[in-house]
Amino acid sequence: MMVAEPRPVAVELNAVLVALIGDEPQVLTLENGALLPSGPFESDHPTLQAGVRAWVEHQTHHPLGYVEQLYTFADRYRESTLGYRIVSISYLGLTRERAAAGQHELGWQSFYRYFPWEDWREGPPKILTRTVLPRLKSWVEAASDDAKRRRQQRVEGNFDVSSWNEELALQRYELLYEAGLVPEASRPRDAIVDPVPGEPMRYDHRRILATGIARLRAKIKYRPVVFELMPPDFTLGQLQRAVEALAGRLLHKQNFRRLVEQQWLVEETGAMTADTGGRPAKLYRFRREIVLERAVAGSKLPLARA
Amino acid sequence: MMVAEPRPVAVELNAVLVALIGDEPQVLTLENGALLPSGPFESDHPTLQAGVRAWVEHQTHHPLGYVEQLYTFADRYRESTLGYRIVSISYLGLTRERAAAGQHELGWQSFYRYFPWEDWREGPPKILTRTVLPRLKSWVEAASDDAKRRRQQRVEGNFDVSSWNEELALQRYELLYEAGLVPEASRPRDAIVDPVPGEPMRYDHRRILATGIARLRAKIKYRPVVFELMPPDFTLGQLQRAVEALAGRLLHKQNFRRLVEQQWLVEETGAMTADTGGRPAKLYRFRREIVLERAVAGSKLPLARA
DNA sequence: TCAAAAGTGTTATCCTTACACCCATGT
DNA sequence: ACATGGGTGTAAGGATAACACTTTTGA
Numbered sequence: 001m002m003v004a005e006p007r008p009v010a011v012e013l014n015a016v017l018v019a020l021i022g023d024e025p026q027v028l029t030l031e032n033g034a035l036l037p038s039g040p041f042e043s044d045h046p047t048l049q050a051g052v053r054a055w056v057e058h059q060t061h062h063p064l065g066y067v068e069q070l071y072t073f074a075d076r077y078r079e080s081t082l083g084y085r086i087v088s089i090s091y092l093g094l095t096r097e098r099a100a101a102g103q104h105e106l107g108w109q110s111f112y113r114y115f116p117w118e119d120w121r122e123g124p125p126k127i128l129t130r131t132v133l134p135r136l137k138s139w140v141e142a143a144s145d146d147a148k149r150r151r152q153q154r155v156e157g158n159f160d161v162s163s164w165n166e167e168l169a170l171q172r173y174e175l176l177y178e179a180g181l182v183p184e185a186s187r188p189r190d191a192i193v194d195p196v197p198g199e200p201m202r203y204d205h206r207r208i209l210a211t212g213i214a215r216l217r218a219k220i221k222y223r224p225v226v227f228e229l230m231p232p233d234f235t236l237g238q239l240q241r242a243v244e245a246l247a248g249r250l251l252h253k254q255n256f257r258r259l260v261e262q263q264w265l266v267e268e269t270g271a272m273t274a275d276t277g278g279r280p281a282k283l284y285r286f287r288r289e290i291v292l293e294r295a296v297a298g299s300k301l302p303l304a305r306a
Numbered sequence: 307m308m309v310a311e312p313r314p315v316a317v318e319l320n321a322v323l324v325a326l327i328g329d330e331p332q333v334l335t336l337e338n339g340a341l342l343p344s345g346p347f348e349s350d351h352p353t354l355q356a357g358v359r360a361w362v363e364h365q366t367h368h369p370l371g372y373v374e375q376l377y378t379f380a381d382r383y384r385e386s387t388l389g390y391r392i393v394s395i396s397y398l399g400l401t402r403e404r405a406a407a408g409q410h411e412l413g414w415q416s417f418y419r420y421f422p423w424e425d426w427r428e429g430p431p432k433i434l435t436r437t438v439l440p441r442l443k444s445w446v447e448a449a450s451d452d453a454k455r456r457r458q459q460r461v462e463g464n465f466d467v468s469s470w471n472e473e474l475a476l477q478r479y480e481l482l483y484e485a486g487l488v489p490e491a492s493r494p495r496d497a498i499v500d501p502v503p504g505e506p507m508r509y510d511h512r513r514i515l516a517t518g519i520a521r522l523r524a525k526i527k528y529r530p531v532v533f534e535l536m537p538p539d540f541t542l543g544q545l546q547r548a549v550e551a552l553a554g555r556l557l558h559k560q561n562f563r564r565l566v567e568q569q570w571l572v573e574e575t576g577a578m579t580a581d582t583g584g585r586p587a588k589l590y591r592f593r594r595e596i597v598l599e600r601a602v603a604g605s606k607l608p609l610a611r612a
Numbered sequence: 613t614c615a616a617a618a619g620t621g622t623t624a625t626c627c628t629t630a631c632a633c634c635c636a637t638g639t
Numbered sequence: 640a641c642a643t644g645g646g647t648g649t650a651a652g653g654a655t656a657a658c659a660c661t662t663t664t665g666a
């Protein structure tokens with residue numbers, strides 16, 4: 001046991017910074033979409049979270065509503081010639097405003113540029129059924145016996161078109177990686193002749209992005225995080241489209257509304273908007289109080305008599 | 307952006323290693339329970355997970371069934387005189403066997419030695435109602451206006467006796483920390499005259515432990531991780547007591563059994579055991595297949611027509 | 613014979629799912 | 640008038656919560 005001596009390890013911070021722009025879920029990137037914003041962990045940051053907040057807000061000039069740690073990766077650059085190891089701590093950040101672009105070649109990119117098979121808002125993506133699934137099938141067939149059965153089960157469990165689970169975005173990417181169907185899986189970069197559609201990123205940034213998307217998709221189900229991405233006032237239709245954008249799935253209108261109402265997540269502002277294309281809609285605002293009121297979480301354990 | 311130069315940062319690994327010993331959930335500790343096992347992150351470990359696995363298995367001589375990353379902390383030792391920062395990456399590990407004790411002063415300690423207010427298996431803990439809650443109440447009263455209301459709401463949300471939520475173990479500890487009711491909250495160590503009951507740990511190890519417990523309590527509800535802590539064959543009663551030990555709550559027998567059955571989590575071995583104290587019980591084993599079959603997770607989103 | 617735990621059966625309730633319809637605006 | 644989205648009511652089904660009771664052993 002005990003505190004380690006300083007080692008040749010560099011610690012870097014990564015951010016998956018998300019915003020909704022025109023019903024599209026977008027992520028802030030650099031270098032024409034090839035990288036997530038990253039920065040060194042400065043020793044003078046009081047906490048990790050503060051570090052992330054500081055440099056993201058500095059770069060984008062917008063306050064970060066919500067920040068949560070995603071994961072720490074260190075199994076990268078294994079064959080680095082630099083002689084030291086990089087530990088990268090990744091964060092998910094949600095922001096309400098469009099960040100000032102231009103600086104440092106910042107730019108917003110849709111989630112689904114990187115993961116086209118994850119957008120089911122217009123039904124099962126053709127890319128999935130026509131390209132991804134057949135490729136995975138070949139990968140399954142290429143193995144034999146036990147390995148084949150295991151591959152089969154993993155594909156079925158994660159890519160089942162008849163019971164699609166949007167939360168498994170990370171696992172699906174990892175499976176494609178293992179199957180050698182994404183460019184990042186090979187080194188040198190060009191070894192994969194014909195990857196599956198979907199823009200790659202450098203290093204493991206696409207994996208980090210997948211981690212963020214999966215986490216966000218899981219979280220919207222039991223925590224009111226969508227509101228971090230919404231303007232102060234919004235219609236229920238906008239709210240629904242926001243959730244649909246993140247989940248990559250269409251929702252049932254009436255049931256969605258009942259859910260939102262009965263959980264007391266929102267309250268009417270009294271105002272209306274006519275920018276709907278149809279009947280004018282009531283405007284609502286998020287009830288911030290409930291975050292404190294209900295620490296919440298759904299118990300699935302069959303408790304004994306109270 | 308870009309890769310950081312090496313900085314004076316040390317990376318250490320922490321493990322919350324859990325086993326069930328005689329219906330008590332226990333954690334592996336050093337130094338008479340004051341520390342969690344920790345080790346430096348060796349640059350030659352291929353991955354972080356492999357690093358944890360390697361040194362835990364080396365120290366305990368038992369295979370680690372399940373390992374998952376918990377959290378990365380870096381806001382510690384802020385005033386360290388050593389001149390460098392420590393980033394510690396913590397892991398949760400589940401093991402089926404009792405680790406070989408003796409070496410390095412390893413020892414198992416019950417969760418509830420550190421968090422006595424978390425064990426509701428015999429009803430609301432007296433420590434909670436007689437000591438913790440009154441102290442929190444004083445803390446609430448000590449503030450005024452807005453601050454008071456916020457404190458009030460946080461206490462109610464996390465410590466509500468009438469709707470106890472076992473998953474909030476971490477938040478409760480953090481609240482006690484903020485309220486200055488645990489010794490770790492002060493430096494020098496002796497500044498808190500009369501802390502709430504519950505054994506402290508050095509550094510922030512108790513917080514890490516709370517993180518592990520909270521994660522485990524959340525996870526048993528939607529992933530079959532309990533089985534990592536069970537012997538290969540077990541009775542349904544044993545299984546129930548295992549979940550009860552982790553959750554710190556009593557469960558409803560019949561409903562628990564139905565849940566286990568209808569999810570196809572277990573299968574009969576055909577054998578019986580008479581070590582029950584009553585009627586002999588059927589032995590079951592975990593159906594490992596289902597982990598692959600169902601990538602699972604409960605959708606709470608009201609999806610539109612399939 | 614009695615305590616202790618295993619094991620079975622059934623009902624009430626709530627939440628989720630699904631269906632079908634009306635309303636108010638812009639073009 | 641009609642297309643477009645906003646907004647409402649209600650019934651069916653399934654999962655959960657809660658009830659009470661029988662069975663088989665060891666002491």
